Amino acid sequence: MWTAFLFAAIIAGTPLLFATLGELITEKSGNLNLGVEGMMLMGAIMGFSVGIWTGNPIMAMIGALLAGAAGALIFAVLTVSLRANQVVTGLALTIFGTGFASFMGKNFVGKVTPPAIKSFFHAFEIPFLSDIPYLGPILFKHDVFVYFGYLVILIASLYLYKTRRGLNLRAVGENAAAADASGINVTLYKYVHIIIGGALCGLGGAYLSLVTIPVWQEGVTSGRGWIAVALVIFASWNPTKAMLGAFLFGGLDILGFRLQSQGIQVSQYLIDMLPYVATVVVLILSTRNNKKEDRPPQDLGVPYYREER
Amino acid sequence: MLRIIKREDVSKRQSILIRFIAILLSLVFSGVFIFILGFNPIEVFGNMVIGALGTEMRIKETIIKAIPLIITSLGILVAFKMKFWNIGGEGQIIMGAFAATYIALNYSDNFSRPVVLILMMLAAMITGGIWAFIPAFFKVKFGTNETIFTLMMNYIALKWVTYLQYGPWKDPNSQGFPKVANFEVNAILPSVFGIHIGWIIAIVLTIIIAIFMNYTKKGYEITVVGESIDTAKYAGMNIKMIVITAMLISGGLCGLTGMIQASAIEKTLTVSLSGGYGFTAIITTWLSNLKAPFVLMTSLAFAVLLQGGSYIQIAMQVPSSVADMIQGMILFFVLGSEFFIRYTIGLKSKEVA
Structure with a gap:
């Protein structure tokens, strides 16, 4: 029973994993994009509609990626080039994305993921790894996208902490003026990473609408984008911790359903509250701890521009 | 080279004008967007206004919103x-x-x-x-x-x-x-x-x-x-x-x-x-x-947008969420326009030391 639960938690947590990592990379560049929910929804509807039109899973994912990136581009232009307030711009992106998804999705409500895409996302076992006792059946009997998630986390960790570019990126987020003085193109770094972040959010949204909840419904993300923003704080800006957080919240997401199937009598609506209450608790606990390496990037939310002389 | 200069003094009229242009631009862009999605933007906007202000009943509905x-x-x-x-x-x-x-x-x-x-x-x-x-x-x-x-x-x-x-x-x-x-x-x-x-x-x-x-x-x-x-x-x-x-x-x-x-x-x-x-x-x-x-x-302006949005859903089968998109679009443009209230872009002068 535990194996089945943890297995399902990973599937439920995978959209969160992508969104959380996307926001994490964005924040490393010093920009706080609160439009995650909007970008996820844009990715969700693009992925779903391209999936319905073409029946091609790769095309669907590329569509979702581009939609998320497009949303992030709007954010980048407004906050990096035009120095707009990051909080309000992020909110605007969420409002826009929600409207966009609901508008585009009007005719899809109740439609199901096409079979060609379903079969593409069929689970398969990774030889040897899936034989590891306990962990194997939980981690290595998934569909290709979950494995892609592991890979992306690995790449992101290596990129951030082991490469020159990753170091530059962190410098931009910590102290943009110093980074600029040392010859790093601050604007370019911010643009690139905000857009990559948005693309990841879009992918997370598409996995949600194509695999986790394979029927289109309005507001399919139901606040997961915001949970992702909180998870970045929970993960103290560390990709590996972000993955653990995402799976933990994936577990909370499906807990009510599991409890009911075990015959435990609890109101579904109260159980549905759990992820949100847990987010609040996590938020409070993680802001209380003040360890040095757990700090947010120092210039997070501060717009940067060279002073006029 | 272009350079960005902080404005020392912005008159009230100027800043209102810039905001107004921003809102106008956002409507134009929303219109293009609506067109791409397969509807006639002029018809959509027209019906939104009619739906919000066309009769006494609708005006009351708008005020209630x-x-x-x-x-x-x-x-x-x-x-x-x-x-x-x-x-x-x-x-x-x-x-x-x-x-x-x-x-x-x-x-x-x-x-x-x-x-x-x-x-x-x-x-x-x-x-x-x-x-x-x-x-x-x-x-x-x-x-x-x-x-x-x-x-x-x-x-x-x-x-x-x-x-x-x-x-x-x-x-x-x-x-x-x-x-x-x-x-x-x-x-x-x-x-x-x-x-x-x-x-x-x-x-x-x-x-x-x-x-x-x-x-x-x-x-x-x-x-x-x-x-x-x-x-x-x-x-x-x-x-x-x-x-x-x-x-x-x-x-x-x-x-x-x-x-x-x-x-x-x-x-x-x-x-x-x-x-x-x-x-x-x-x-x-x-x-x-x-x-x-x-x-x-x-x-009041946004109540018109909301009321108009729910009207076109019934009258034209255009999803009312089009109003949400327009809202987001307006906010994007106004946020962007604030830059032009605070700064002006000029040609880089040569005397800069």
């Missing part, structure tokens, strides 16, 4: 002025409605109509205030991110009312249909000139908030905290108390909106009662440049 927007925006304004990003308006509205409903269901028969209504308002304002106080408390205590906190409070409120509607508060007389019992006449707001009395409340509150923000010590302190925490500290202000007070006002106003929507519109408690006003109010507040009198104007 403006009322919750105005009151919620005023609440958001107080928080935003302090740079406290309260995006929990939805939750505060829902919790206000919940408290008002509790009074309406249990005490309607015990008191006269004015007393019941005033009790409902007080309960709603207190509960909405508490819902805003919780994130404010943790913000001043630990520096918790208020944006995510207030947003999570929305979902918790929503699930709570869903639980009540499907569970303990389900009306036994509704033949199994999951709804809360309808209010008795005593708990329903009266109408003046064919529109429920909320419009008078909205106007009075606008005046009160305008005076509060501009002519009282507390209002001034809120502005200072928003401008610069350091200045506020240096001036010896009790920042924690100011944040808490402002958020109590903010949540209280949103809670009052909940009472008005429950009492005058739904005449019961429903999960959909907040209707996205908590989010739309963020835009109307920002567009008002955080000034109470302008809130009236932006809220």
Whole structure:
């Protein structure tokens, strides 16, 4: 029973994993994009509609990626080039994305993921790894996208902490003026990473609408984008911790359903509250701890521009 | 080379003109977008205006949509002025409605109509205030991110009312249909000139908030905290108390909106009662440049957009969410335009040392 639960938690947590990592990379560049929910929804509807039109899973994912990136581009232009307030711009992106998804999705409500895409996302076992006792059946009997998630986390960790570019990126987020003085193109770094972040959010949204909840419904993300923003704080800006957080919240997401199937009598609506209450608790606990390496990037939310002389 | 120069002085006329151009551009872009999605933008916009202002009935509907927007925006304004990003308006509205409903269901028969209504308002304002106080408390205590906190409070409120509607508060007389019992006449707001009395409340509150923000010590302190925490500290202000007070006002106003929507519109408690006003109010507040009198104007304009949006859904089968997209688009352009109010772009002069 535990194996089945943890297995399902990973599937439920995978959209969160992508969104959380996307926001994490964005924040490393010093920009706080609160439009995650909007970008996820844009990715969700693009992925779903391209999936319905073409029946091609790769095309669907590329569509979702581009939609998320497009949303992030709007954010980048407004906050990096035009120095707009990051909080309000992020909110605007969420409002826009929600409207966009609901508008585009009007005719899809109740439609199901096409079979060609379903079969593409069929689970398969990774030889040897899936034989590891306990962990194997939980981690290595998934569909290709979950494995892609592991890979992306690995790449992101290596990129951030082991490469020159990753170091530059962190410098931009910590102290943009110093980074600029040392010859790093601050604007370019911010643009690139905000857009990559948005693309990841879009992918997370598409996995949600194509695999986790394979029927289109309005507001399919139901606040997961915001949970992702909180998870970045929970993960103290560390990709590996972000993955653990995402799976933990994936577990909370499906807990009510599991409890009911075990015959435990609890109101579904109260159980549905759990992820949100847990987010609040996590938020409070993680802001209380003040360890040095757990700090947010120092210039997070501060717009940067060279002073006029 | 282009260079960006900070504007020393921007006249009021100039800044209004820039905002106006931004809104115009956003409508043009929305139009292009609507066209790409396969509709005739001129027809869509035309029908939206007709749907919102075409007949006396529709104008009344538009005003009824403006009322919750105005009151919620005023609440958001107080928080935003302090740079406290309260995006929990939805939750505060829902919790206000919940408290008002509790009074309406249990005490309607015990008191006269004015007393019941005033009790409902007080309960709603207190509960909405508490819902805003919780994130404010943790913000001043630990520096918790208020944006995510207030947003999570929305979902918790929503699930709570869903639980009540499907569970303990389900009306036994509704033949199994999951709804809360309808209010008795005593708990329903009266109408003046064919529109429920909320419009008078909205106007009075606008005046009160305008005076509060501009002519009282507390209002001034809120502005200072928003401008610069350091200045506020240096001036010896009790920042924690100011944040808490402002958020109590903010949540209280949103809670009052909940009472008005429950009492005058739904005449019961429903999960959909907040209707996205908590989010739309963020835009109307920002567009008002955080000034109470302008809130009236932006809220009315957005009520036209909302009412027009729901009209074209029926008249043209265009999803009403087109209004949401236009809202987002307007906000993008206005945010972008603020750059051109603060800076001007000129050619790089050669004399720069």
